[in-house]
Amino acid sequence: MSRERLYLFDTTLRDGAQTNGVDFTLHDKRIIADMLDDLGIDYIEGGYPGANPSDTEFFAAKPKFEHAKFTAFGMTRRPGRSASNDPGLAALIEAKADAICFVAKSSEYQVRVALETTNEENLASIRDSVGAAKAAGREVMLDCEHFFDGYKENPQFALACAKAAYESGARWVVLCDTNGGTMPNEIEAIVGEVVKHIPGDHVGIHTHNDTEQAVANSLAAVRAGARQIQGTLNGLGERCGNANLCSLIPTLKLKKEFADKFEIGVSQEKLATLVHASRALDDILNRAPDRHAPYVGESAFVTKTGIHASAVLKDPQTYEHVAPEAIGNHRKVLVSDQAGRSNVIAELERAGIPFDKNDPKLTRLVEEMKEKEAAGYAYESADASFDLLARRTLGKVPDYFRVVQFDVNVEQRYNALAQRVTVAMAVVKVDVAGEMLISAAEGNGPVNALDVALRKDLGKYQRYIEGLRLVDYRVRILNGGTEAVTRVLIESEDEAGERWTTVGVSPNIIDASFQALMDSVVYKLVKSNAPA
C-alpha cells in the first residue's frame, strides 16, 4: 500500500521566537534553519520580514536548503486598504522566500473585538492577499487564527475564511487553535467537517499546549484528514508553547498507526539525530534541556526502580515503548553498579581509550565519576574532560606543566578623558619542567585575559597549542544565588577544525573557568602526542 505524504512545518523561528525569554540572533537563526533542513522538515518559517530588523535581515537572502521551503510569515492586507497599497504586504511578497504564510482571523468575535472590522472586509482581505502573493509566484498558505474557537461560535464564517483562502489559490489552509484551549475530540470533529469542504491534503493544523494536549490535538487532526502539521523544536512557543515536533516526529515514524499510513520528510537515519537537534537548540538558548522530555530527554529511557531495572535487563521491551537508539537516545539503568560500570566501559570504547576490564582502577573511575557528577561536573556534555579523567585515573596523562599561581584583576574607574573604563588583566606563572614562565595579558573580561595569559608561553609545548581557540563559553549556576556553585563549559577548536568541550565546577566562576581552560590545553597536548 502506498503511503500518503504528511508535511511538517516548523515555526521555531517565528512562533517559537515569541517564547518568553527567547531572543534569537541572526546567527542563531541561520544555525537552527540549517539544522531543521538537515532533519528533513518541509517548511521552515523564518520569521516576519518587516516586523523587526533581525527578521528583515534574515529574509534579505534566501538560505540554501537541501529540502525545505523557506517561508515568510505576515499579516494579510489591512482592513480598508487595497492589496497594492499596503507597504507591509508588499514587503512580505518581496521577501526572499519560497512560500508565504499569511495569518488572518477566522472568528467573528475576533474580527469584531480585536480587528474592529466587518466579516466581509475580513474575507476580502484574505482573498486579496492570497491572490496577490499567488500572482507574484509564491506558494501561499493561510493560518486561520482562532479557527476552532471561531468555528464553535459561527461555523459558517470560520469555514468561509478557510474557503476564501483555498479558492484564492492557497496551497495550505492551516487551522489554528490559537488560544490552545480546544480538546482533541473537538479538533477531530471540526477538522472532519472542514475536510468535507477543502481536501485534506490542503489542510494543516497548528496547536498550542495550554491544556498539555498540543501533540494529541495535532494527531487528532491528522486522523480527521489534515496533512500538514505545524510545530516547533522542543515545543518552544508563546505561553505554554506550540506542538512539540520532537514528540510528534518519533510518534509519526515509530508508531504503527502513523508509520503504516504516512510518509514524512524525516528519514530513519535523520530520526536518529533528533536528540542532537533538540539539545543543540537548548545549547543555543543556554537552557537546561528538559530531562523528562518524551523521546529526546536524558531520562526518557532511564529506569530507576529495582523491579523495573531487572526486567529491562531481561528484555528492554518490558519497559520501553520504542527503542531509544531510533531517536539517537540511549537506555540507562540507574540502580546497579553493574550499569554504571557498563556505561563507563561503553564511553571508554567510544573514546578509544585502552583499558583492561579486570583493572581495579576501572572501579575507581566509576566511583570518581559518580562523585564528580554529584558535585556538578557534566561529563556527558564535556567529552574532553571525561577523556582526561579516564586517562588520569587509569594512569596515563603526563604532567606537562604546572600552574604555580595566577592572578586576575578587573578594575572600573574614570580615565583621563573622564570616561568610565573597565580593564581586565591576568598574570599566570607556569612551571614547565623546572623552567618558570610568567605571562601577563589584558582581555575584554577576566576569563578572556586569563585564557590569553595561560596560552601565551608554555615553553616547549607552545607549538602544540598555537592553533587552539575558544569557540564557546557557557555558564550555569547550579543552585540559586551568587554563592552557589558555578559550572563552566568551554568549547575549543584546533587548527584542523576538531572541536572538544571541557568542564569546570567551583563556587568561584574564575576558578571554574580556569579548570575548563586547563583541561582544554592538556587535552590538546594529549591529542597531539606531545612528549612528557
Add this chain to the structure above:
Amino acid sequence: MSRERLYLFDTTLRDGAQTNGVDFTLHDKRIIADMLDDLGIDYIEGGYPGANPSDTEFFAAKPKFEHAKFTAFGMTRRPGRSASNDPGLAALIEAKADAICFVAKSSEYQVRVALETTNEENLASIRDSVGAAKAAGREVMLDCEHFFDGYKENPQFALACAKAAYESGARWVVLCDTNGGTMPNEIEAIVGEVVKHIPGDHVGIHTHNDTEQAVANSLAAVRAGARQIQGTLNGLGERCGNANLCSLIPTLKLKKEFADKFEIGVSQEKLATLVHASRALDDILNRAPDRHAPYVGESAFVTKTGIHASAVLKDPQTYEHVAPEAIGNHRKVLVSDQAGRSNVIAELERAGIPFDKNDPKLTRLVEEMKEKEAAGYAYESADASFDLLARRTLGKVPDYFRVVQFDVNVEQRYNALAQRVTVAMAVVKVDVAGEMLISAAEGNGPVNALDVALRKDLGKYQRYIEGLRLVDYRVRILNGGTEAVTRVLIESEDEAGERWTTVGVSPNIIDASFQALMDSVVYKLVKSNAPA
C-alpha cells in the same frame, strides 16, 4: 442534571518518587501529603511500606487527612506462595492505611518474560491478594500493569486479570499504560471495551507521558467511561513522568465538556491555590519551576507579540482560553523587541509609573528599549531594570549615589600548607552626596565579593538595603567565545519577600554583573521611596 463523581488519585509520593533526581525525605512526604489533602485529592498514595525505610516509617502512623484516603502501594503475593505465607503482603495489609493499591501484571508477555510464571498463577495471585486485603477491611484497588499493551496482545487475558480483581472485591480496577506508548484513540477504544465488563465507576486510568499524551490519554479514558484518574503534581514520574494533575484538574474544572458532567473533590476555591501547590512542590525539590507549564507556569498567560498584546488589552479573552485567576495565576504582557508602544504603556501602568500618553519622552523610551534589547538587554526577564529605564527616561530617578571606582581581584596560589587556594576580593569606592565611602570584601567568587562590598556601606541609604539579598544569578553568552557579550540576570529579594530581576550586558562579565547589582540596589531605593 446531577453530575457524576470523578475521583482523583495522586501518586506523587510513589510513582513520582521514581523520578530521576527525586528523593523525598519523610518530612517532605508529610508536607506534600497535607498539601494534596488540602487541595481535595481523593486518594493519596504514600509509597510502598516495607520496600524502604522512609516509606515504612511514613506508614507507621496514619496522617490526619480532612478529605483524602491514605493509600499504600505494593505487590500482589508472589507466584508459588500462599497469601498468608507472604511477608511482603502481610506487611502491606498491616500498614496504617485506608486503602491498598496492589500492582499486578495484566500482559501475557510480561507474565512470561518479567515474572516467569503462568497466566493461571498470575490470576490466582490477584484473587488471593485482593481477597486477603478485603477480608482485613481495607478498601482495595488493583493497578493492572501493562494493561493496554497486554490487551493488544491478548485481550482475553488482560480482561481476565481486571475481572479477577473486580470479582474479588476491588473497589477500583486501574488500567495502566505502564510504558506510556499508547495513543489516545487506542485508550478510548480499549476502555470502552472494558466498561462493558466492569462498571465504569470501578475503572481507573494510569498513564505515562512517553509520547507527550498522558493528559490526553487520561481524558480519553474518562470519555470512554473510567471514573478514577491517577496522576502526579507537575507530572512527576519515572522517565517522562505521569499524567500531570496540574493540567488535568483545571481542565476538569474549567472546560465545559467535563465541568458540566463531572464533580471532583477540588473546589473552585482550592483550584485557585493550584499554582501555589505546583510551586511548593518545586521548592521542596529545589527545582526551577517550568515557566511554560500549562495553567500553572509563570508564562502560561504571558503575551509577547505586539499584535496579540494590543488585543489582550482590549479583551483578555482574545488570547486566553481560561481566566488565569481561576488557577491562582496571572496575566502578563511582555515588553520586548517585538513589542510596540501599547505594550510599553501596559507595563508602565502595571508598574504604577506615572506618564503622559502625549509625552515625546514616551517615544524615546520605546526607541531606547529597542536599541538596548538589540544590544542584548532582556527587559522582559528583568522587570526592575525596565522599571528603572522607564523612570530614568521619563526623568524620575534621583542620583542617590555614584560608584567612583571598583576593583576586583581573583588570585590562585599555594598557601602555607601547600594547598591550592583561590581568593576573591573587591574594593568599591562610592560617592554619597559628596561623602567618599570605600568598602572592601572577600567573596567565594568575584561577583559575590563585589556584591558584598557594594552593599557594605552606602551611608545614609544603608538602612534601606539591609534586607536585600541575591537569590539567583544567571549568565548567558550572546555570541560564542570568551570575547563575546555577556548578559547577566540577577534576582533579588527583600525582607518582605518581594522579588525582582535586573539585567546587565557587557563584554566583561564583571561589568555586566555590576550593572545588574547596581540596578537591584537602586530599584530597592526607588521602591522604598528613599529621599534623593
